[in-house]
Amino acid sequence: xxxxxxxxxxxxxxxxxxxxxxxxxxxxxxxxxxxxxxxxxxxxxxxxxxxxxxxxxxxxxxxxxxxxxxxxxxxxxxxxxxxxxxxxxxxxxxxxxxxxxxxxxxxxxxxxxxxxxxxxxxxxxxxxxxxxxxxxxxxxxxxxxxxxxxxxxxxxxxxxxxxxxxxxxxxxxxxxxxxxxxxxxx
Amino acid sequence: xxxxxxxxxxxxxxxxxxxxxxxxxxxxxxxxxxxxxxxxxxxxxxxxxxxxxxxxxxxxxxxxxxxxxxxxxxxxxxxxxxxxxxxxxxxxxxxxxxxxxxxxxxxxxxxxxxxxxxxxxxxxxxxxxxxxxxxxxxxxxxxxxxxxxxxxxxxxxxxxxxxxxxxxxxxxxxxxxxxxxxxxxxxxxxxxxxxxxxxxxxxxxxxxxxxxxxxxxxxxxxxxxxxxxxxxxxxxxxxxxxxxxxxxxxxxxxxxxxxxxxxxxxxxxxxxxxxxxxxxxxxxxxxxxxxxxxxxxxxxxxxxxxxxxxxxxxxxxxxxxxxxxxxxxxxxxxxxxxxxxxxxxxxxxxxxxxxxxxxxxxxxxxxxxxxxxxxxxxxxxxxxxxxxxxxxxxxxxxxxxxxxxxxxxxxxxxxxxxxxxxxxxxxxxxxxxxxxxxxxxxxxxxxxxxxxxx
Numbered sequence: 156x157x158x159x160x161x162x163x164x165x166x167x168x169x170x171x172x173x174x175x176x177x178x179x180x181x182x183x184x185x186x187x188x189x190x191x192x193x194x195x196x197x198x199x200x201x202x203x204x205x206x207x208x209x210x211x212x213x214x215x216x217x218x219x220x221x222x223x224x225x226x227x228x229x230x231x232x233x234x235x236x237x238x239x240x241x242x243x244x245x246x247x248x249x250x251x252x253x254x255x256x257x258x259x260x261x262x263x264x265x266x267x268x269x270x271x272x273x274x275x276x277x278x279x280x281x282x283x284x285x286x287x288x289x290x291x292x293x294x295x296x297x298x299x300x301x302x303x304x305x306x307x308x309x310x311x312x313x314x315x316x317x318x319x320x321x322x323x324x325x326x327x328x329x330x331x332x333x334x335x336x337x338x339x340x341x
Numbered sequence: 342x343x344x345x346x347x348x349x350x351x352x353x354x355x356x357x358x359x360x361x362x363x364x365x366x367x368x369x370x371x372x373x374x375x376x377x378x379x380x381x382x383x384x385x386x387x388x389x390x391x392x393x394x395x396x397x398x399x400x401x402x403x404x405x406x407x408x409x410x411x412x413x414x415x416x417x418x419x420x421x422x423x424x425x426x427x428x429x430x431x432x433x434x435x436x437x438x439x440x441x442x443x444x445x446x447x448x449x450x451x452x453x454x455x456x457x458x459x460x461x462x463x464x465x466x467x468x469x470x471x472x473x474x475x476x477x478x479x480x481x482x483x484x485x486x487x488x489x490x491x492x493x494x495x496x497x498x499x500x501x502x503x504x505x506x507x508x509x510x511x512x513x514x515x516x517x518x519x520x521x522x523x524x525x526x527x528x529x530x531x532x533x534x535x536x537x538x539x540x541x542x543x544x545x546x547x548x549x550x551x552x553x554x555x556x557x558x559x560x561x562x563x564x565x566x567x568x569x570x571x572x573x574x575x576x577x578x579x580x581x582x583x584x585x586x587x588x589x590x591x592x593x594x595x596x597x598x599x600x601x602x603x604x605x606x607x608x609x610x611x612x613x614x615x616x617x618x619x620x621x622x623x624x625x626x627x628x629x630x631x632x633x634x635x636x637x638x639x640x641x642x643x644x645x646x647x648x649x650x651x652x653x654x655x656x657x658x659x660x661x662x663x664x665x666x667x668x669x670x671x672x673x674x675x676x677x678x679x680x681x682x683x684x685x686x687x688x689x690x691x692x693x694x695x696x697x698x699x700x701x702x703x704x705x706x707x708x709x710x711x712x713x714x715x716x717x718x719x720x721x722x723x724x725x726x727x728x729x730x731x732x733x734x735x736x737x738x739x740x741x742x743x744x745x746x747x748x749x750x751x752x753x754x755x756x757x758x759x760x761x762x763x764x765x766x767x768x769x770x771x772x773x774x775x776x777x778x779x780x781x782x783x784x785x786x787x788x789x790x791x792x793x794x795x
Contacts, residue, residue, distance in 0.1 A: 293623030
């Protein structure tokens with residue numbers, strides 16, 4: 156009986172290991188592509204600094220916001236938000252770095268609970284955006300959990316497009332609004 | 342919530358409608374560029390009645406006010422052109438008894454509406470009695486009419502009921518004037534909008550606020566089987582959920598007991614079920630809850646976003662939008678969740694499908710090349726027709742007769758991010774007659790009531 160239990164556990168460990176490896180492989184592939192595109196954009200931005208469109212490029216990678224305007228802090232040196240591409244819920248390299256910082260801080264401050272608020276830009280129907288905001292907030296939550304924050308410390312709340320942080324009607328404003336913000340709940 | 346005053350009784354029809362009449366009927370199936378000239382003679386009332394009504398309602402000439410309600414309703418359809426009162430040759434009281442048709446055809450009127458207002462006391466309470474007649478000027482004959490008695494404060498509804506009767510006789514379709522719109526009233530800066538539920542008559546009068554603005558409220562919708570019941574989504578206590586409210590009693594209850602966020606609610610045609618989305622762990626699915634048995638069931642099962650469900654009027658099908666193909670598209674399934682079929686295949690993304698009360702069309706929002714459209718398509722996805730294009734607009738809702746669509750439109754802000762507004766608009770199914778629907782504040786998420794009962 157004990158033996159079978161051991162086998163069972165061993166089997167689970169192996170399966171789990173495989174899953175983790177699979178995820179890790181996938182992630183590392185993505186990271187490579189993303190970081191290579193980062194390099195290109197930065198280079199392009201550096202060569203033509205005077206051009207206002209290039210300035211916009213420096214604030215957006217693809218259509219993901221990479222600037223610091225509107226970004227607050229969950230704690231000192233820990234940014235409170237991550238940004239998304241249009242209709243997307245994939246976490247960028249920069250987003251993952253931010254979330255790892257959040258997770259590290261949350262591990263150190265184990266009494267803190269948070270609400271992850273998911274938001275969308277105004278260029279979608281209200282109900283779809285509510286769902287999209289929920290998906291984005293959960294993408295952030297899942298990542299925090301991967302880095303050791305237990306799910307009962309993270310509440311998810313979608314605002315859809317109801318609480319834009321920037322009231323502009325242009326691609327840059329929209330990129331700031333497609334976000335998930337980690338807010339202290341206690 | 343304050344109890345809504347409603348009509349007390351419909352006493353009698355003056356005469357049976359004449360079976361054949363030579364009246365020119367209006368074809369409303371295509372855009373009408375040649376509206377029918379119509380005269381609404383001010384409804385007549387004697388001095389004694391006027392004094393009494395002035396005491397009760399503080400209105401000097403109620404008959405004139407009722408005729409204005411009718412005129413305004415009919416003109417807004419785009420099908421009628423009301424002739425100016427100053428041109429009328431015959432006095433209202435005599436016209437109501439027996440019109441001199443030559444006088445009305447001289448001013449090019451094809452149709453004439455006359456009426457009379459009187460007061461009545463029943464069980465020591467004041468009532469008004471309104472009599473109305475519809476005349477065919479060309480055929481020189483009486484067409485239809487009725488008389489009804491109601492509480493004085495419901496006088497606008499009398500005008501709406503008369504408008505419905507006229508519309509029905511002249512177009513052959515049921516009217517949509519004795520109805521209300523529930524919507525979200527908006528105020529404040531774009532980044533911190535305060536939203537309240539608001540209810541108004543279809544023509545923008547008698548606005549009442551149902552919530553105070555303490556919490557975010559979204560997407561109110563009427564129960565198509567009961568004009569006193571609505572459903573909506575509220576962020577009460579930061580816990581976004583679907584609620585049902587009885588507008589008459591103010592009774593409010595949360596729908597179901599779900600872990601996760603419930604949103605996008607709509608009633609089934611008979612009002613016994615509610616469909617909505619449940620978002621949980623990053624996935625939104627469509628659920629149905631039986632409001633009588635309290636049984637709930639998941640209808641979709643897909644890792645994509647499935648939302649904005651709407652029943653067909655026979656209750657057998659549900660249309661919804663899903664991004665399972667990669668982008669938001671419109672699907673139709675049986676109401677038990679089986680037989681899911683994608684129906685939108687045009688360019689762009691499609692959302693907010695809403696089944697027409699006639700059953701033959703689905704209205705939707707479409708985003709293509711950065712522009713938003715309200716359109717309709719047949720229930721199999723063929724015959725797509727875009728009715729209106731703008732920077733941002735969505736959330737179509739049908740008039741109960743399926744001829745008009747109301748929706749909301751938001752403006753593009755300027756470089757400083759100011760100049761934002763949200764307004765209600767209506768448009769004919771034909772794509773003609775686009776009109777701003779006036780509201781006291783900014784407004785969004787309109788839902789059209791069924792024809793009011795009582």
